[in-house]
Amino acid sequence: MHVIYPTIQKRIFFTLLILLVLLLSITFTFRPPKMGFLAVSKVYIEPTGYEDPNTKEWVGSYWIVTATSFTNEEFLFYKFDKEEASKPYVDNKIGDKTLIPNATVKVKVSIGTPYWQIRIKRVSYMVYPET
Numbered sequence: 001m002h003v004i005y006p007t008i009q010k011r012i013f014f015t016l017l018i019l020l021v022l023l024l025s026i027t028f029t030f031r032p033p034k035m036g037f038l039a040v041s042k043v044y045i046e047p048t049g050y051e052d053p054n055t056k057e058w059v060g061s062y063w064i065v066t067a068t069s070f071t072n073e074e075f076l077f078y079k080f081d082k083e084e085a086s087k088p089y090v091d092n093k094i095g096d097k098t099l100i101p102n103a104t105v106k107v108k109v110s111i112g113t114p115y116w117q118i119r120i121k122r123v124s125y126m127v128y129p130e131t
Contacts, residue, residue, distance in 0.1 A: 038067035038078045044091040058099050076109040
């Protein structure tokens with residue numbers, strides 16, 4: 001009985017074809033999450049804490065981040081660190097003390113399904129002073 005073996009070129013061709021099919025199937029089935037950024041308008045500290053006399057660190061306060069986003073992406077990110085604390089929209093003073101964060105805080109917001117969605121209509125109004 002005579003056995004016919006495929007040539008090297010055919011083996012390479014079929015191997016590459018199988019790899020291409022696998023690559024295409026992985027590419028179209030894996031969808032990376034959509035990401036957006038928060039538009040931070042103000043960061044400040046709640047002035048409820050105190051300076052620890054032993055460590056000289058400020059304790060008992062919270063950083064408050066006010067941010068908006070005009071997106072319905074799946075994840076939104078914000079990173080707060082020493083560099084971010086020096087931005088003009090950050091109020092990091094309590095009395096005569098300037099607080100600088102020692103750690104980096106990363107905020108990840110997972111967007112959920114809205115309770116309802118409505119279309120916005122464009123409407124014109126005429127505004128005039130009362131005479």
